[in-house]
Amino acid sequence: MISWMQKHKKYLVITIWISTIAFVGAGFVGWGAYKYGSSGDTMVEVGDTKITIKEFQNKYSQLYNYYNKLLGGNLDQQKAKEMGIDKAAFDALIKEALLINYAKDHGLMVTDEEVAKKIASMQVFQRDGHFEKELYINVLKQNHMRPKDFEQSIKKELLLEKIKAVFKPKLLPLEFDTASAALFMGDKIAYKPLTSNDINISYTQKELKNYYNEHKDNYQxxxxxxxxxxxxxxxxxxxxxxxxxxxxxxxxxxxxxxxxxxxxxxxxxxxxxxxxxxxxxxxxxxxxxxxxxxxxxxxxxxxxxxxxxxxxxxxxxxxxxxxxxxxxxxxxxxxxxxxxxxxxxxxLPQPMSFEEAKALVQKDFEKEQRSKKLIETAQKLAKTFKGIEINSFICRDDVNKIKALESTEAATFLKKLFTQKEGEGFVQLSDEKVVLYRILDQKLHMPKKIDKNRALITDNTIKLKELLESQRILNILQKLYEIKVYKGI
Structure with a gap:
């Protein structure tokens, strides 16, 4: 998980308090030339909006806690740095500031009554279904927050929600039909699972020792x-x-x-x-x-x-x-x-001798050899295999129709199947398992499936439009509002 995140840092821009996922998830857009200076505890000034060190620390803390929970509590500061969480927090705050400037310039505002209503609706501040001020104060105190700062963050959240609503795109009929066809086309297929346990391998002790010599740093x-x-x-x-x-x-x-x-x-x-x-x-x-x-x-x-x-x-x-x-x-x-x-x-760790590491070496070597031979076998059998035929049209959500696979495997198989360009081939589920497939027939429009999933199709297509549109909007906003960086990261 951590290595994946390190390779895909642009996906780390997640907000906890703020629900502007489409804007924040668009990836850093490259803000052009920064102007550096010095201005107390202000890190960045975007138009008329200042971003303080404290705001950055809060945003970083939110992101850090989110990913720490996602990784089962195994995140530390070094890994967080490698993942680029500090940069993600910095970028997210700049994007939010751009949107806030635009919102204020167009007369959008949040009243104290709206802030109070939002806070009163939060379960964490309620006892027996009713807001309790003493509990509110105690919870904030426990989390080292002042009511003034918390209420300001809620006001910011609500303002961003309003500007998001302004930019929320509408879905055109042609866009819905295009998305429906992409998400719910139907295939009739034949398929056959193939695992590394179906593969026979043989090797000599010399080959095993050569493998150890090539990978001996792994055996400590x-x-x-x-x-x-x-x-x-x-x-x-x-x-x-x-x-x-x-x-x-x-x-x-x-x-x-x-x-x-x-x-x-x-x-x-x-x-x-x-x-x-x-x-x-x-x-x-x-x-x-x-x-x-x-x-x-x-x-x-x-x-x-x-x-x-x-x-x-x-x-x-x-x-x-x-x-x-x-x-x-x-x-x-x-x-x-x-x-x-x-x-x-x-x-400290010491290198293991071949004899000490032999059982581990053998396990790794056999796994690698079986995986290689599994792929070779799948390539040979793709055109000639006889498998299980599904004579009704299936879509990417028909997990229960792939009975020869576990549900999670079936979901992965179908997801990958509907991205394949070839009419026959194989889908690799893991180093130990592939699924051979052959498309027997196709149907572009599945009316019953589309009607059943109309809300899902609409929601996902709008989110895609939001993501694409948000990038365009942010590119415009960074030209409208000057960004001065006083304390970078």
């Missing part, structure tokens, strides 16, 4: 870490419900059920009690951290882990990889206790 022992550990467990004390309820109200946004809704206190109580006890234990954990760092206490135990360890958080493992021996880390929560960890020793 893992990094070993010897860690000294001090544990701090919360005291088993009874906590008054009043204190738990106060803690819950201040942190209720953290307690959500599987559907994403905020849990009631009664349902969240075990989690709240655990977190409250951990809060009480944090002070003691920090004391132990300082005394361990000064060498005044001895560790309770010693453990050894490798860089493939999954018991410690990924974010901690990233820090561990960069640390030097003797480093003492601040307390981290594991389960229901704090761990204070000191890196005693680090043993």
């Amino acid at each position: 022992t893992p990094t070993h870490y010897k860690l000294a550990v001090v544990e701090v467990t919360p005291q088993d004390v009874t906590i008054d419900d009043t204190k738990l309820q106060e803690y819950y109200q201040a942190h209720r946004i953290q307690y959500k059920d599987s559907s994403g809704k905020i849990m009631k206190f009664e349902d969240a109580k075990p989690l709240v009690e655990r977190d409250y006890k951990l809060k009480l234990a944090k002070k003691e954990a920090l004391k132990k951290y300082i005394t361990l760092k000064k060498g005044k206490i001895k560790p309770q135990k010693s453990i050894e882990v490798t860089d493939t360890n999954t018991t410690l958080p990924p974010t901690f493992m990233e820090k561990l990889k960069l640390a030097q021996s003797g480093k003492v880390f601040k307390p981290i929560i594991i389960g229901e206790k704090y761990l204070i960890i000191k890196l005693d020793n680090k043993k």
Whole structure:
């Protein structure tokens, strides 16, 4: 996922607060010659709109958190830099500023009443379905935001929504018909799955050793870490419900059920009690951290882990990889206790001998050989294979009709099938699997499918028009409004 993103940085322009997806997703348009200068905390001035360092930090934080969640919490600052998240945040703010200038010049505005109505409608600020000011203040405080700044961001969001509505294109009948034909043409096909398990290969030990010699840098022992550990467990004390309820109200946004809704206190109580006890234990954990760092206490135990360890958080493992021996880390929560960890020793990866790596080498070599031979076999069989015939016309959404494949495989197969230029050939699903196909008949117009998916076709075609039109509009706006960059990235 990360490597894909690094190669496709133009797709990283996503906004969290703002719903102007079509404009922001258009890719950076190259703003021409920047004018550099100095103006306090202002990073960029676009026409009459200033972009502050704080706004950039907020936008960067939104994007970082979005992709960190997408990547399962495995994003760090270095990877974020490689992905170009800072550049994406910078570009998005400039695009938004261009649109805001245009909106203001054409008399568009957002009233305080509209801002209040929007905020009052947000579930996170509601209790029992009604807006509660005290909860509003507490949630913002928990997220280190002032009401004034948050309300300004909502005003900006609403203004951008209004200007987006102005630019929203209409769909012409001919455009709908063209999109319908592209999305829902029908094919009658014959198909046959072919996997690497159907392929026989043979090789000599010499070939295996040659493969090892060519790829020996891939076969290294893992990094070993010897860690000294001090544990701090919360005291088993009874906590008054009043204190738990106060803690819950201040942190209720953290307690959500599987559907994403905020849990009631009664349902969240075990989690709240655990977190409250951990809060009480944090002070003691920090004391132990300082005394361990000064060498005044001895560790309770010693453990050894490798860089493939999954018991410690990924974010901690990233820090561990960069640390030097003797480093003492601040307390981290594991389960229901704090761990204070000191890196005693680090043993770096060492090259594995052929014998040590043989099982891994054999697995990789066989996989590569089977994959190559699979493609060769598919090319030979494409014109002559006998497969499963589907005698009714199918479209790209008829996943359930491709019964010889799993649903996800069938969806990928159909998506790729309807982009093929040849009447027969194969679709590669992975290194281990291909699907041979032959188109027996075609139908350009599928009325029932089109009627059933009319809303989908309309929505997707309008979004495509928005994307194309937004690029044209942004090109015009950057000529209308001067962009002065005071602090670049």
